[in-house]
Amino acid sequence: MSKKRMQEVAKELNVSVKEINNVLSEWGFKKKSNFAYLSEEELNIVYETFQDRVKVEKEKEEKKAEEREKKEETAVAVKEEQREKQEIKEEKREVKEEKKEKKVEKKKEEEEIKILTIPEVITVRELAEMLDVSPNDIIAKLLKRGILATINQGVDPNVAVEIAEEYGYLAEVKKEEEEKEEIEKEETTPENLQHRPPIVVIMGHVDHGKTTLLDTIRRSRIAEKEKGGITQHIGAYMVETSDGKKITFLDTPGHEAFTSLRARGAKVTDIAVLVVAADDGVMPQTIEAINHAKAFNVPIIVAVNKIDKPNADPMKVRRELSEHGLIPEDWGGDTIFVDVSAKTGQNIEQLLEMILLLADILELKADPTKKAKGTVIESKLDRHKGPVATVIVQEGTLRVGDIFVAGATYGRVRAMFNDRGERLKEASPSTPVEILGFEDLPDPGDTLLVVESEKKARQIAEQRREKKEQKVVTGFKLEELFKKIQEGDIKELNVIIKADTIGSLEAIKKSLGELSTEKVNIRVIHGAVGGISENDVMLAKATNAIIIGFNTRPDPKVREVLEREKVDLRLYSVIYQVIDDIKKAMEGLLEPVEKEVLLGSAEVRATFKIKGAGTVAGCYVLDGKIVRNAKARLVRDGVVIYDGEIENVRRYKEDVQEVAKGYECGVKLKNFNDIKVGDIIECYEVKLEKPSL
Numbered sequence: 001m002s003k004k005r006m007q008e009v010a011k012e013l014n015v016s017v018k019e020i021n022n023v024l025s026e027w028g029f030k031k032k033s034n035f036a037y038l039s040e041e042e043l044n045i046v047y048e049t050f051q052d053r054v055k056v057e058k059e060k061e062e063k064k065a066e067e068r069e070k071k072e073e074t075a076v077a078v079k080e081e082q083r084e085k086q087e088i089k090e091e092k093r094e095v096k097e098e099k100k101e102k103k104v105e106k107k108k109e110e111e112e113i114k115i116l117t118i119p120e121v122i123t124v125r126e127l128a129e130m131l132d133v134s135p136n137d138i139i140a141k142l143l144k145r146g147i148l149a150t151i152n153q154g155v156d157p158n159v160a161v162e163i164a165e166e167y168g169y170l171a172e173v174k175k176e177e178e179e180k181e182e183i184e185k186e187e188t189t190p191e192n193l194q195h196r197p198p199i200v201v202i203m204g205h206v207d208h209g210k211t212t213l214l215d216t217i218r219r220s221r222i223a224e225k226e227k228g229g230i231t232q233h234i235g236a237y238m239v240e241t242s243d244g245k246k247i248t249f250l251d252t253p254g255h256e257a258f259t260s261l262r263a264r265g266a267k268v269t270d271i272a273v274l275v276v277a278a279d280d281g282v283m284p285q286t287i288e289a290i291n292h293a294k295a296f297n298v299p300i301i302v303a304v305n306k307i308d309k310p311n312a313d314p315m316k317v318r319r320e321l322s323e324h325g326l327i328p329e330d331w332g333g334d335t336i337f338v339d340v341s342a343k344t345g346q347n348i349e350q351l352l353e354m355i356l357l358l359a360d361i362l363e364l365k366a367d368p369t370k371k372a373k374g375t376v377i378e379s380k381l382d383r384h385k386g387p388v389a390t391v392i393v394q395e396g397t398l399r400v401g402d403i404f405v406a407g408a409t410y411g412r413v414r415a416m417f418n419d420r421g422e423r424l425k426e427a428s429p430s431t432p433v434e435i436l437g438f439e440d441l442p443d444p445g446d447t448l449l450v451v452e453s454e455k456k457a458r459q460i461a462e463q464r465r466e467k468k469e470q471k472v473v474t475g476f477k478l479e480e481l482f483k484k485i486q487e488g489d490i491k492e493l494n495v496i497i498k499a500d501t502i503g504s505l506e507a508i509k510k511s512l513g514e515l516s517t518e519k520v521n522i523r524v525i526h527g528a529v530g531g532i533s534e535n536d537v538m539l540a541k542a543t544n545a546i547i548i549g550f551n552t553r554p555d556p557k558v559r560e561v562l563e564r565e566k567v568d569l570r571l572y573s574v575i576y577q578v579i580d581d582i583k584k585a586m587e588g589l590l591e592p593v594e595k596e597v598l599l600g601s602a603e604v605r606a607t608f609k610i611k612g613a614g615t616v617a618g619c620y621v622l623d624g625k626i627v628r629n630a631k632a633r634l635v636r637d638g639v640v641i642y643d644g645e646i647e648n649v650r651r652y653k654e655d656v657q658e659v660a661k662g663y664e665c666g667v668k669l670k671n672f673n674d675i676k677v678g679d680i681i682e683c684y685e686v687k688l689e690k691p692s693l
Contacts, residue, residue: 003037007357013050023049033329035336035357116169118160121462125151126455127160131167138163189367196366196429197238197246198359199268199392203289204275209305213275213342214249217352235378235390236432237419241352247359248392248430250377268375268392270364271355272298274326275305278312278339282320284528288535290324291526295494295543299358301336302326303351308341366429371450372398376406376442377432387411387438391448392430399426403454407446408465410457411437493520493582494545496536497527498552500639504575505529508550511579520586531638532569534558540567548578551640553633553682556601556623571596573643595687600624602667604679615673616650616666619681626665626683627658634669635680645670646683 010017021031027045032038038046116130124142128135135151141163142149149155155163157173164171202210217239238248250269272293276286293300302321304314318328318337327333336354340347373396379389389406391398398404402413414437416424427433439461442448451457495512499505505527516522525543526536532547532554538561540547546568554562554569562569572578606618619626628649634642647670649656651663659665667681 003039004043005034005357006032006036006038007034007360009038009043009046013046015050019050020046033334034361035329035354116164116171118157118164118171118173119459119463120157120173121459121466122155122157122160123152124149124155127155127163131164131169133167141166192367192369193365194368194429196364197248198270198355198362198364199236199248199250199430200271200273200355201250201269202273202275203293205277205280205283205285205289208275208277208280208283208286209342210275213303213305213340213348216342216345216348217249236392238430238432239352241356242349245356246430247352247355248432267296268377268394269298270362271358272300273351273355274300274302276302276317276321277306278304278314278317279306279309281313281316282324284530287324288526288528290321290326292539294325295525295539299362300326301338301351301354301358302328304337304339305342307339308344308346314339364430366395368397368428370396372396372402372404372427372448373450374398374448376444376446376448378444379438379441381441385436387441388434388436389438389442390432390434392432393427394429396450397426397428398433398435398448398450400424402450403452403457404448404450405457405460406438406442406448408461409438409440409442410454410461411439412454413437493522494525494540494543495522496540496545496547497524498532498536498547498549499527499529500551502529504550507575508548508578511575512582515579515582515586517586522582531555532558534561537561537565537567541565546570548572550575550578552638553635553640555638555680559598573640597685597687598624599630599683599685600626600661601683602626602665602681604675604677604681605664606677607675608666613668615675616668617675617679617681618664619667620664621659621661622680623661624683625658625660626667626681628656630683630685632669632684633682634672634675635682636676636678641674641679642669642672644672646681 006017006020010020013020017034023046024042025031029042118127118130122130124135124138128138131138138155139149139151142155142159145159147159161171161173202214204210218237236248236250238246240246272289274286274289274293276282290300302317304317306312307314314337318331321335322328322331322333326335328335328337330337336358338347338351338354340351342348372393374391374393377390377392379387382388387409391406398413398416400413400416404411404413413435416427416436417434418424419432424431424433451460497505497508497512499508509524509527512522512524525545526539531552532549534557536547537558539545547570549569549571551573553571561567570578570581572581600621601623602619602621604617605620608616608618610616626646626649628646630646632644632646633640646667648668649659650666650668651659656665669675669681
């Protein structure tokens, strides 16, 4: 008898893992985890114990099934006879009642008020069709109101309601939210639910073998009949294991896959595979990946890579990861660890097996009979094909010819391709496809929904486009904390901390943890040493968090992302100021905020030592302007080295008040000489503003 896993035996015998462990412990064996193998002796004991029970239960079930079938057959026969008699009687009644109802309906139609629902976006032609009048009549009504409009021009919904009422209709505007609910209200019947392949994202530190692992999996899983090698067309692909089961992999950077999609409300990934090099161990980006996955409650499987190297130490990886809450099953935890070599292909089969086992436990199911629903992973504008998007189907089955709406755009599926460039006629749940037929480019994270008509798809898309232009989505602000606590909108304050040293980071984490109360819990979802990155901003947007920077700075590109995504960034240089601000915000006692206005930034390209003056920086102004006597800080590799003032600014041999973008100048910082080539000098001023509660 070959070895079997505990989980498989439990499923086969229709008993729980706990019951099997109880039996084994009576025989003197140790308790085992869900994925542990049972020896031949243990299997014999388990089968002998539960086999009789299974046989008795099967016999009972078979007898009950036979009795049910007999009862159902007799009941069906009786019902059919009764139905035939009733149908004859009902047909006679219906003929008489139809004549009466037609007369009553004519009178009611004359007496009753006609009800009409008008969409938020409607043209003159569409309004005329709804009211069953000529478009010229609608244009005349609009002219009386001082509105010049053509037949294809949009009509204000409130004006459309007034015109409809003039024609005797009781009209109301149908909002986009109601439209969306109507589309998505299609119910799922439990009988139609089927198991779907898991969607997996690969995460980890740079150079730990993520790309090599993905390539190895893809090469080893391509069908033998496939010719011409592998052609990766889209940002996701599906592989098939040796036993015929499928897995979908996202072929995008792990953090990007999480943060950019989650920031737009999209939940795509089911499992995260964390790749850690056995010869390198846990690195900063590894910890970042763990925090990202935990923030979104995505289960993690750890792939310990590069075990073929002579200095590989898989146990070291386990020890380091256990400090971050990922405890191996062998040590009594619940995290699956697999030692692999992406280069040689060692244990790749085992990794895929573990992904499928975890997917079984998660019970991933979808209804393929519903209207298709999916999420846009990425989009691009092709010179020959036009707008093209990669979509992962999550519910229903997407077919060529289906009309859909995706975010603020719509279209018809003209063609679908899989990751190998093959044409598909339909795509079932968890299938990644490249779709042609969009009117405009959708945004990553947009939900694609199939609708019944192009008219409806266009209306919804136009409504969303208008709202998108009007609506400015803002992130969570610290000033709003007290108000949200009072209203009961917030139970947990999410915080991201970026500090200059590990000591500062741990001190801030500990202090913030002590501020948690019954009303609001402060949760540090990510903390690391170094400058503030775009990834931090997108994680803050996705989790509704604020970013605290302690002696660290964002670069100009990150500042642009902060402004675009409306994420709250707080910069500090003293720990007690961090604690005081959070505490005061929780109590609603925030004092006027010191708002920093960045005047400009310059890059140090040379340094000059001058007797009696010290070190002078030869700079090139990158942005804004550098102003004499203004406040300034020196930033090196994203970390603040100096915070003070600009003592003097020179251009050629003359002292100047300021130097604009694109010009070179000499800058002398007050009481500071440790300046190096490549440093960034930020020039700023501080203004006081009242907090907006």
